[in-house]
Amino acid sequence: MKFIGFTLLLCCLMGAAKAQTATPAPVTLGKNDTIRTAMTNLDGELVPWIVEPEVRIVDTRIFASEADRQNYRRLRYNVMKVLPYARFAGQRYRQLQRDLAVTADRKKQKELVSTCEGEIKNLFNKEIKNLTISQGEVLIKLIDRETGQTSFAMVKELKGGFKAFMFQSVASIFGHNLKETYDPEEQKDIEAILNQAGYNSYSN
Numbered sequence: 001m002k003f004i005g006f007t008l009l010l011c012c013l014m015g016a017a018k019a020q021t022a023t024p025a026p027v028t029l030g031k032n033d034t035i036r037t038a039m040t041n042l043d044g045e046l047v048p049w050i051v052e053p054e055v056r057i058v059d060t061r062i063f064a065s066e067a068d069r070q071n072y073r074r075l076r077y078n079v080m081k082v083l084p085y086a087r088f089a090g091q092r093y094r095q096l097q098r099d100l101a102v103t104a105d106r107k108k109q110k111e112l113v114s115t116c117e118g119e120i121k122n123l124f125n126k127e128i129k130n131l132t133i134s135q136g137e138v139l140i141k142l143i144d145r146e147t148g149q150t151s152f153a154m155v156k157e158l159k160g161g162f163k164a165f166m167f168q169s170v171a172s173i174f175g176h177n178l179k180e181t182y183d184p185e186e187q188k189d190i191e192a193i194l195n196q197a198g199y200n201s202y203s204n
Contacts, residue, residue, distance in 0.1 A: 072189060075138075079193045082139040085128060090146035092116060093154060137180070141190065145182040152178035 038049040063069040096116045100109055131139065144150050155178070184191045194200075 074134075075189055076193050078132075078135045078138045079142070079190055080197070082131065082135050082142060083194075083197075083199070085123070085139055086142035086146045088123065089120070089143050092119060093147050138190065140178060140180050141182045141187060144180070150179050150181055 039046045040049065041047075061072075063072065093116075096112060099112050103109060103112075128136075128139070140151050143154075147154065182190075
């Protein structure tokens with residue numbers, strides 16, 4: 001029995017040694033077994049590119065005074081208050097441009113513009129008319145950021161120069177300027193608020 005046990009153990013050891021020295025069979029990869037990826041040669045070593053989700057690094061802002069802090073908080077409130085209206089204006093304007101582009105019928109085009117104008121007026125009568133002067137000023141800037149055009153230019157394009165002049169005249173009574181543009185460098189606080197909220201405009 002000891003001899004048989006010794007023989008079996010010897011056979012196992014020989015088999016294990018043979019298995020270690022044997023060359024493994026080549027692996028054939030099919031088209032579905034290969035993942036193509038971009039690579040960079042880094043000091044002689046190929047390093048694959050791995051796409052990671054965006055990481056935002058936000059520093060804690062230090063205000064010079066409590067008044068500055070309150071002004072920033074008030075601006076943030078105003079921006080978030082009017083942002084939905086600016087987004088609606090941008091979406092509706094782009095939709096109107098697409099609708100106008102697919103028809104050459106002047107009557108149909110006037111109907112499309114009239115429908116868009118009616119929707120804007122309906123929104124104004126329900127909500128926008130209750131905005132403060134500061135909120136209205138922010139809204140005019142955000143519309144320019146959202147569409148790439150000033151409110152004055154949009155009215156002039158759709159309703160003509162005289163209508164745009166009348167709108168501008170009425171807006172000036174309430175302290176607004178429909179020709180006001182949005183400059184990210186000048187409006188750094190608004191831009192920071194929008195970026196922190198994770199919002200990018202259609203035109204940016």
